[in-house]
Amino acid sequence: MSQPHRINGGLTDRTQALHFTFNGKAMQGYAGDTLASALLANGQRLVGRSFKYHRPRGIFSAGSEEPNALVELRRDAHCEPNTRATVAELFDGLEARSQNHRGSLEFDLMAATDLLSPFLSAGFYYKTFMWPKAFWEKFYEPIIRASAGLGRLSGQSDPDFYDKGFLHCDLLVIGAGPAGLAAALAAGRSGARVVLADEDFVLGGRLNAETMQIGGQMGSAWAAAAGGELAAMGNVRLMPRTTVYGAYDHGIFGALERRTDHLADTTGAPRQILWRVYARRSILAAGATERPIAFANNDRPGVMLAGAVRTYANRFGVTPGRRVAVFTNNDDGWRTATDLAGKGVEITAIIDTRKIRPLASIPGVVIMTGAHVTGTAGRKGIKAITLNTGQRIPADCLAVSGGWNPNVHLTCHQRGRPVWDNDISAFVPGGDLPPGMTVAGAANGTLTLAAALKEGHATANAALKSLGFTPSRSQAPVAEDEPRTLEAFWHVRAGRGRAWLDFQNDVTVKDVKLAHQEGFRSVEHLKRYTTLGMATDQGRTANIPALAIMAECTGKTIAETGTTIFRPPYTPVPIGALAGRARGKDFRPYRLTPSHKWASENGATFVETGNWLRAQWFARPGEKGWRDSVDREVRMTRASVGICDVTTLGKIDIQGRDAAEFLNRIYANGFAKLAVGKVRYGLMLREDGIAYDDGTTAHLAENHYVMTTTTANAVLVFRRLEFARQCLWPDLDVHLISATDGWAQFAVAGPNARALLAKLVDAPFDISNEAFPFMACASLSVCGGTPARLFRISFSGELAYEIAVPARFGDAMIRALMAAGKEFDAIPYGTEALGVMRIEKGHAAGNELNGQTTALNLGLGRMVSKKKDCIGNVLSERAELNRPDAVRLVGFKPVDRAESLAAGAHFINRGDPADMDHDQGWMSSVAFSPMLGHSIGLGFISRGHERMGEIVRAVDPIRKREVEVEITSPHFFDPEGERLRV
Template sequence: MAGGPQRLASGGATIDRGAPVRFTFDGRRLDGFAGDTLASALVANGIALVGRSFKYHRPRGLLGAGAEEPNGLVRLGAGSAVEPNTKATLVELHDGLVSSSQNRWPSLAFDVQAVNALLSPFFAAGFYYKTFMWPKSFWEKFYEPAIRRSAGLGRASGLPDPGRYDKVNAFCDVLVIGGGPAGLMAALAAGRAGARVILAEQDFVLGGRLLSERHEIDGMPSSAWSAQAAAELDGMPNVTVLRRAAVFGSYDSGTFGVVVSAAPGETGPRQTLWRIVTRSAVLATGAIERPLVFGGNDKPGIMLASAVRSYVNRFAALPGQQITLFTATDEGWNTAVDIAAAGGRVVAILDTRREVSPQLRALAPAAARIFLGADIKAGRGRLRLTAIDVVDRDGRAERIATDCLAMAGGWTPMGGMAIHLGGRLAWSERIGAPVPKSTPAMRIAGAAGGQLSLAESLASGAEAGLAAAEAAGHAAAAMAIPRSSDDVVTPFQRRPYAKTRRPAFVDFQNDVTAKDIALAVREGFAIPEHLKRYTTLGMGTDQGRTASLNAIEILADVTGHPSTELMPTSARPPETPIAIAALAGASRGEHFRPKRLPASHDWSAAHGGSFTEAGPWMRPRWYTRTGEADWLTTVNREVTTVRTSVGVCDVSTLGKLDLSGPDVAVFLDRVYTNLMSTVPVGKVRYGLMLREDGFVLDDGTAARLGETHFVISTTTANALRVTQHVEYCRQVLWPELDVSLVPVTDQWAQYAIAGPRSRDLLQALLGDRIDIGNAAFPYLAVKAFDWDGVEARLFRVSFSGELAYEIAVPASVGAAAFERLMDACVRLGGCAYGTEALGVMRIEKGHVAGSEINGQTTAADLGLGKMLSAKKDFVGKMLAQRPALAAADRPALVGLRPVDRAGRFSGGAHFLAPGATPSIEADEGWLTSVAFSPSLGHFIGLGFLRNGARRLGEQIRAYDPVRGRDTLVEVVPAAFVDPEGARLHV
């Protein structure tokens, strides 16, 4: 038979018999049709065994036909594109699909770890907590590796994912979640009213149960009606229909997460994350059927009755030759009707109820035997169901041969998404299940809200769609509800759970049995949330969709509590498993974090630059020259060149804020610890800012370009933080001050020119365009000038401690300016220098940086106490005087050098008195910054030492157990090179 041996000769709502498809499962070449799922194609090929269970490695077959599937987890693809843990029921079959079963070795039919099943007494509820407790030393060496080897579901490829992922932002008035009868009606109602609608359906075809049932709507088969509705929706410009779209979470303010997968063969991203913001949502996710709990209810071939109807009606695949039905509901009987109509054989119908109506009995196929008040004592068979042991209300016991049993145990509404944001469920006696409540933000329609019949579904969908559209301002006339061949819902009857010696599974995916639940209760875990943690019931990729209500009923039986007082565990996102890659979208590799590049970047890359991250910026660490053996050689050369000749460094990454207005000087006096109102026009002053709590926020410079115009600089790392702080001061604290703030970090490319020959360099480059003689342009001068048609600014500031300048030009000509500077620099024998040389020189000068201004240090700690002006108040002044911040014995900044000059130490080492035993109590401070100083020929460091200022000349230990060092060091003033600053003023 084309499309598999178990394929029916006709029928099948979604399969395309004109499009045969070949695929493989565990290496077997098989046939199916386009429109099949992998699961339906396996059924059509007579394959019942699809996987092994998680804990006991029991043979398992398909239980469901949709998102509820706990057993049929497969691995798709090969090589790096492999995707484990995919539900076969959701995989759209396509030509060349490669699939394999999981959780078995060496083969599905013969699995070594199935021995676990024999050991099942040891694997009962809570076995992790009980078994691996002792001896303690066994944990790392034995238990953990052993558990890791055998635990978990499928395996990932371990290779980079070759797929492309993307993100989309979308906005709508009404998001309809689910494209079954209720969802279609909701989307039609809202769409016809003119609202912007997005309909998201997990399946690749709209229709939901309409595709799987033989109902009629408006006189046509329900699947034809749904195709017609889908066509109308596809044609509406204000409606977006997303197929293959898994809505996985409901978030604040009407935001939903949806992962949309590409159709087989579609080019472009493999999956796209849609972030949908909607005014309101309609939840129409339907309900899924409950299995019945009995001994051996997990044999391959035992399925949900609704799944059997899906395979027969939607896919024309017959799941067995001798089918039996085990039902607790009226609609279960439809299964027998549908199988018979398709030409299949129903050998017996078992109803758990003691009485059923004559009309129901009349539905049974003539050949089917009927058992009322029935129970199944055991499902039999090894790799496939072969028989069931039945007992009925009269005690009649019988073994019936069967290869497929359909179970109908009532319905569980899929209302999880309604409680992501804290919504509540209410118990419905009518359907014997908790259902979510509608809110204006999320209206519940159809079976998700307990409206189980088709008529109820259609009506509640239309009502919800209209109400949602109306709430978004799109009024519409009431909508005609199509007539449907109604399936009346008889109220649900609880079925007491018979005790059985055989494992009767409640949670198939996690191998949790009825006995495990009873055991958990005996051990004190007697409410659903505790039960879940203790037994793992409800965890895993199916999140207990088929398990939660049966667990509650058994819990009720065991504890004597009414089940209506027990609520299922809270649902949280993700509602359905999604790939991490889909969440990342394109934000991986290069785009994990965007990079900022200064204008000199290309020059640096072409001249040996090796780059490092500085906040979001990429900065050159150093510029390697041919023949330099290691980075230290390079950095030593750069430092020595600056100290003896001249070097150029890009400092554009420092934050720059343009502040102007009549009150700008008053404002800066309040923001900085030192006075800025006294800075003359044309001068720069070093400044310090405190946080409100009195700790140091940042340091930088303030350059006064005009009476009411400053440009201030921040450190690279703190640029955004300082901007936010200054905006807070301006907008919140003192809105009455007239000050404008414009960030100009990107406007200006700024280059430091440092070294005794820096003036020569500028002289050669700028000639008489600006007078840079020491008298006309002294230390801390600033001046704007015209550089051959470019507006430029020159600052005489120094971070290296040498005679130095910074020149700023608009960043759009920054690359050209850097080349000009480097031409002139190289001609003088100078070089470009990177952040490492910059760091060495600032440590040689005792200038603090990020390692010292770390958010835990005060101005006094940094040796900058004198910068706290006594003449005025400023942000943080009062709180900096709190006792703990002002304590005299706080660790304070000192310089350190090894007593044996050949010795070395590293940042992070802690200070100990000679002879002290290392302990927290003996700790006297720590090293923050260390460098090899080529100027001095030995290592130097900065650190915070208790009472530091009064301990110059002392010898202490820099104790560094991480690197195995213990170095005797001498406490010295923090400035190692030119401590008087004479070089700045030449």
């Protein structure tokens, strides 16, 4: 397994060979390689196909800006598509595959798309495939979607796990290149808490890619030493493999740490960690990204950024080509030639767009100044380049440099807009930086080494001073500034063939010109019309050249043309990392009631109600379906006694001298005169007069109340009460605490409820009807000393109690209740039987209190006091809410008692058409009543209370059903309420 393109030098560990495969072919690299450097070492130039035209593409860059080399890594459920080979760290056993081709990478059947390119220019969606219209959705779009694309998802659940973490620091340094390291050293030495994050797995940034010296040693060696010094400091946290992807409000940063992506065995450790970093100050030292020059057929494998070619040679000991040519508009490109020549790689030509005196002379190299590359030859990898002179020069790698763009992204994540710097022909950070942020080094447009080191050092010291630290006396590291003159030059006009700007989204110079011609001249329009910069690389190598071309077209300057807005994330963040551990059921964990264990032991089927899991029914052997169980639970409860866990209802403890007055303002009905030892039903309105929530409130002792809310609104009602207490009536003496989780509560309902509870209540408490009548409440003890609260309230319409004990006794309580109830044939009942019994009694619940109904609609209009101030009573009197034809809550029975009813059906008068104009109201709740032996329903119908006995149609167009129903009282069972008062 030879590595034909491996050359001497570099930072990879030649003693540690790593085996990997690319499209099934076994290859070998070394520890310290990226997948890209290893592929290049193995002579693999063709690595992928472009998104739209399926053009053969090769590795273009050596960093996270890579547009071409997107690959699938790993296999099966672990497969991750669209990974940039240039940042994927090589490990032993890595499996990589190219993507977006049908058939093999070399002979992509979809490559014919390229021949159709005249029809696929910018905006082709809106032009070519417009006719016939019906073809778009069924024909054109599926074909286009199938032919364009990136990698494929495994379709399986991600087997890895991800974590989230929180970090606090005085100074966050983003980027560990020369400026970042100098800043971190200065800050670390002063004692400040420093976090230094870099997306690379080796600290040093460009220092590892260049041959420059700091303090007399190689830049890479200096970086390693600096990293060692920082690692030894207790106040510094080094975070390699960590991308700070977003700058958020108030010094909060999002960072993604790739924890085990580079390891063969990841068991037991999170794959990635999403950090939220709270930084008092931050220094952006994110470096710069090189940009290409556009010319005909500049997308062929082998055409690369000049800086990347240096990176591969200097850092990885790999030459991307055997015969390398350089095309540049600045001094930097020349270093690629001299560095590679120094390593014995043949340089065939240096072409500089500027008419300058050559910066170097290398024997045997064609040096052309004031010249351009006008084309390339070689379909799956370049073989030669053509110059504007007509000269053809052999080259299997063309290193292109169009200058460097500072990575200003994070400076723009809030309100910052970059400004154009003519000196370096690039955008540099403008004003309005995120508060606390300063920028140093290449990210700030300071593109040379000595200046970047000084700036990093000075910027850190300034930040430290502003935080009150005394900067250490250390000096900035010493180095020399390299030459860096540049001529703005964006694209070669001469030449045949398309000149590519955005490699990943296949946007060409011609597309930009077309956009201009068609009026899409603002940068934001240009982006959306051509899809420039909208790929996974966000156009990091493409945007500025494209803007420059648009500026040429419009005759404006680039500064006037401006940039599109940079938004987080800087590089893609996996959804798995954003989700962290909150996946599947962990996204919203269940809340379990105190009787859950007992219920699961006793055959309960559970249902989700909000976050709670509640018993829905308890099936017995022989019962054929849920209706059998529910009907039995209702019948047995009404015949003897049933028990239901009602812990999920919200419970709010209310205390204080003004508690009664407070409740009187919260509830629409009166609470001022509720006696100690009594419970009252209360209805809450919203301030707009719509019914909000209901429940009971017990007056347990002087100045002490316990409110219950519906399960769904427990949190919201509490929030509202706190709002009223703090914001509306701050001087009322009232205090609140949520007690929902503190108490286990059970409804004990049925004719034998008292007899059952009498066995558990400690003497001398008297629960006879005389001593403890309907709507009584008390604190007491049960089962020989367990503290408890007893409420004589009934949702079922039976003689009923709710008994509450501290939650830790909940399991014991349900077992004690069931044991005591054995002689009465007591049964547990679930939420379905609860619902059936409340419908039989005509009680409103969530279906009725649906945020659209008023007290009047609910038949509770008279409860709303007009003699006091309470939330919602003023606006409940609005005329529209009190129309004479307003809907009223009533009961419904099917005329044919054998028919079943459906909630959601709308009422239409007999003889009227079933349309919106004739809508009379709707059915809100339905059930089969085991007591009546037929279906019953609750619903709202216009003037319902005046229409008893009338027959209307319940029309259900969605389920295509229609049933004739009779309007009745909502109190189907025991309408006089005799059973609950015995």
